[in-house]
Amino acid sequence: MTRRLSRMAAFATAAAMTCLSVPASAGAARDAVTDTLSRRLFPLFDALGRSPGKHEALARGPGIAALLAARAQRAAACAADAGCIAQARVWTAAEAEAIARAVAAIDGLPAFDDGAAAQARREIEGVNAIVRTYALAALPAYPDIDGAGTIDPLERQARLQAADWLSHAPRDGSAQAFDPSIDYALALLDVSDRTDAIGFEPLAGGANAAAVARAAALDWSRYRYTALIVTGVGPEVDGMPLSPFGKYHLRLAANRFAAGEAPFLIVTGGRAHPRTTRFAEAEEMRRALIERYGIPADAILIEPYARHTTTNLRNAARLLMAIGAPLERDALIVCNPHQSAAIADPRFVARNDRELGYQPGQVGARLTPTELPFRPSVRSARVDPRDPLDP
Incomplete structure (x- = not known):
């Protein structure tokens, strides 16, 4: 109780110190x-922060100085009301x-496939999403895990x-001089x-x-597929590293890899289920493939960020681009029949459009109940901080 009262006193003191900035x-x-x-999360605004001449040029844009001044006044009018300040950052x-x-x-x-203006909109929407979720208690799109x-x-x-x-305490290379909201x-x-978004950098x-x-040094022409993409199915039991379906996926993948038609297994799944789990699904799948199935470590790539089936495919596409795989060639998705059917369903296309704004690649007709071809799209490289745990 004493500690709780001392914290309350500290907040009362902070409220009394209206508008005093951090030295x-x-x-x-x-x-x-x-x-x-x-x-x-914010490659465009990060680049602006690291190039003072550019963020100064942005501030000189038509009407921008007045816009930024109005935002600063909006926050200053809040005095020490933390909730008001959060709303002012939106x-x-x-x-x-x-x-x-x-x-x-x-x-x-930096270059963005759909232009700097579109990326700026995404990053500003990302700032808003973070502020609304983590400061204003708005529910995220997936409240059970985000x-x-x-x-x-x-x-x-x-x-x-x-x-x-912290938003006012100086940080080298930041965009604070432009606007503190980032x-x-x-x-x-x-x-x-x-x-979560930086837990495995550099990937x-x-x-x-x-x-x-x-x-x-790989000769990609020797293989029918660039990789086997093993999608995640996160456990819902606290302390469980791999779900029952995840174990089934590994057996499917190990058997398929033995056919020799792909040089790599991409295991994809982050720290998503259950909320704040300490296990990254991709790490656990990699460990099991090595220890249980004897797959060589240099044949496995982990994609340890994805939190949904949509981003399983998007992030696998990013990884394929990063290692120089030929994008005109198919990868092969390996997963259980239920998830395979869902990926093949037109509603999955609609979900990608709704949640990502594009298709992460072209999904072909199912070859078997557990296999679908996948041709990755370069659009998957777009960074989108509206999902700040996996942008």
Whole structure:
């Protein structure tokens, strides 16, 4: 009880210190976690933050200075009301559109397949999604596995206060000089311990290093398929590393790999089921393939971020691109008959359009009840922080 009262007193003190900003440090430190998260979620705004001339050019765009000043005034009017500050960090549709138009006029930004303006819209919508979910208690698209879950009100208040302070504490390479909302969103994820999106970076290293090295010298023409994509089916029991269906997928995949028609197995599944599980499904599938089935480590690639069947395929496509697999060739999806039928169903196409905004690749007709060909699309490379745990 004493600790709870002391925390309440601390918040009362903070509320009394209306509009006092966090003192600036003599220099701006580089935060390895936030840096990596920023590059992963917000590649466009991260590039702006690392190029002061570019974010200054953006601020000089038509009407942008007034827009940013209005946003700053909106937050300042909140004084010490953490919930009000969170709401002030949300971008309106008109603000987002103005920024997208201004971004399109800036040269030298990273290339995006559908243009910098479209990427700016996605990243601003990503900021909004994070703020609404982790600060304003809005339900995410998949509340059973995403978001912050049930939080004590005092803990929520502490997270909001810390995120606000962090968004103003200088960070080398940040976009804070443009608008604090990007660092505010990053801080919300950090203080909520939901930095899932960077748990396995760089993905070409670690467990994937041997397979990536092998791919560099591979003669792809020797194989019918570029890879076998083994989709995830997360467990719903706390402490369970692999679901019953996941174990079945591994048997299917090991048998299919023995045919010699693909050089790699891509096992895909993140830390999704149940909420905040410590197990990444792809890691556990890789371990079982090596220990139970004797598959060589340099034949297995893990994709440890996907949280849904849509992103199983999107992220597998990204991995195939990363290792230089020929995209005009098919991979083969291997999974249980129920999931295979769902992937082949036209409703899966509609779901991809709704959740991703495109098709991660072309799914062919089922070859067997457990196998479907898949031709990956370069659109899968789009980064979309509207799903901040797997952008």
